[in-house]
Amino acid sequence: MITLVEAPQSSEPPATRTRTRERSAAWKRRAPLLPALLFTIAVTQVPFLVTVFYSFQSWNMVRPGSQHFVGFDNYVDVFTDSVFLQALGNTVTLTVVCVFVAMLLGLGLALLLDRKFLGRGIVRTLLITPFLILPAAGALLWKTTMFDPSYGLLNWAFGIEVEWLSDYPLAAVMAQIVWQWTPFMMLLILAGLQAQSREVLEAAQVDGAGRWRTFVSITLPQLSRYLQLAVLLGAIYIVNSFDAIYLMTQGGPGTASTNLPYYIYQRAFEGFDVGQSSAMGVVVVAMTLIVATFALRLMFRAFDVSRGVK
Amino acid sequence: MAQVAYAGASRVYPGAHSVRAVDGLDLCIGDGEFLVLVGPSGSGKSTALRMAAGLEDVDEGSISIGDRDVTHLPPKDRDIAMVFQSYALYPHMSVRENMAFSLKLRGMAKSEVNAKVEEAAELLDLTKYLDRKPKALSGGQRQRVAMGRAIVREPSVFLMDEPLSNLDAKLRVETRANIAALQRRLGTTTIYVTHDQVEAMTMGDRVAVLRDGVLQQCASPRELYDTPRNVFVAGFIGSPAMNQLTLPVDGDGVKLGELKVQLPVRVEPGEVTVGIRPESLSLVGEAEDGFDLRVELVEELGADAYVHGTLAGRADKVVVRADGRTPPRLGEAVRVALRDTGEVHVFDPESGLRIGAE
């Protein structure tokens, strides 16, 4: 990319004067945005700083007056806490599997929707609905109508008696999340498919490529941006999953389906351990930042590759 | 190399009002021939071409390439190469990969693929750009890549759909000549779609004129110009368009203002449509034989000027070619003479067909 705009550089007094004037004009333009900015800082950055502060304190709300500074003790505890590590593992599994499966399903459905058939509009709307249902409602729906051992649809359909939520807790939660996020992936990928030039696909056909070959050599590479975007957005949301776990398994049995947000919630609001949960929160934010920056950088590089040569 | 034959081929788009985009097309393109399909927008040129490519169904009739009936074969089994109006280059592939794609699909050895691609690049002056992506090329270069992608395959038929319409006027003239020369050199049967009649007249061995999906005439450019089969072809070929006037028959001729025009063919009493090209008319002095014209518009093109006017005493518009150095002024009355009565085309006013054809 080329940067054409350069700050005016001159040390002469008149130029300085115009610059100050320009700057004040710029601030005037920004002024209407300030309330929103202040609000954002107040509700995100301030709590974060407070959390960082708490993370260096030993403070359990059950024992008033116990609050005192402990340095990095909380962080040491966090990394030696086997439940935290398990929750971390669960979070990674949950995120990777859900994003991957939802994307594959979304890709499949998008490919099917990308062709003409009778009632396509209706089918598309129906396929989108899981995404429009409140996450909490979706979780309850899966917990009761699908997974319930005595009257759940799954057991009825297969004629079996499985305690889905206690035998396969993580898988059950993942099923719900995949169900919820597949439409999102599908919509993004469908947009990508429909942005393809029809003539390019026809050119591939004339060049001798069959369906599969066209898909692999032409469609997929052109879709890669959309897939990356889908992965990034999906991962950001799914890492934070809470509703499904809270409502379906309560992180159980034991800690089998506990993920980080849920574990932090437990430590803070069931264990009332403000210091420990704050430390965990800070660790999670730090890790998310690292992963997201890494992913974002990768993604922007991909964007640049296709834009830079215009 | 092969010939292409449409036999009563039709494409009917279904719907409440089904559209016969191509209607019973009978056309045979000889081996090595350069055939140009022309017609106004929406006349079914692209559809006819895409039928030959296999990108559009053939609802009636059949199409054969060489001695194979390809009516229901998929595009990849037809041994054709197509150049699209938008070029349809693969955006994520370099120029080299674009050209090599079809060869790789055929399982050709890598060294052989490279040799062929480089040969084609040489021919089209693309060697410098082989490792660029299409986005980093100018329109003319992209057009050449599209051509290159077609020629590396050495297909038996080239199909081109308005390949020059995205180029500027100068580049179009240049590329037009290049494509024609390339085709002569390769000797590959070519169907070329355009709505530009200059392209049609200069490039084609034969030109097929389509209108609403129906073939009007297919002949050499000269023949099309000299003996158009009907008023549509007469009006479509030639620029500016032929003057067409429907006049009552007066003995063995018609009266154009004061000018009695002897018709080159025998006509029944009644009315006829006469067609006279602007270049068959000329401005003459007051005293000479001719008819009077009131000048309404003068188009000066440098060498020539086209004088648009109305026939004195009638509403008919007439265009006359005049010398570019001494054009008449607006509102002036000028005298127009006919160069040669043999250049008058006569059509039946009802059917629009040429009278005295064959």
Ligand SMILES: Nc1ncnc2c1ncn2[C@@H]1O[C@H](COP(=O)(O)OP(=O)(O)OP(=O)(O)O)[C@@H](O)[C@H]1O
């Ligand atoms: N999918 C379709 N459904 C119905 N009618 C169609 C469809 N595609 C094309 N047509 C009609 O078929 C006719 C021929 O279209 P075609 O694209 O072949 O025209 P063309 O001669 O190539 O025109 P242009 O010079 O503008 O490219 C047009 O009248 C068009 O409206």
Ligand SMILES: [Mg+2]
């Ligand atoms: Mg067209």
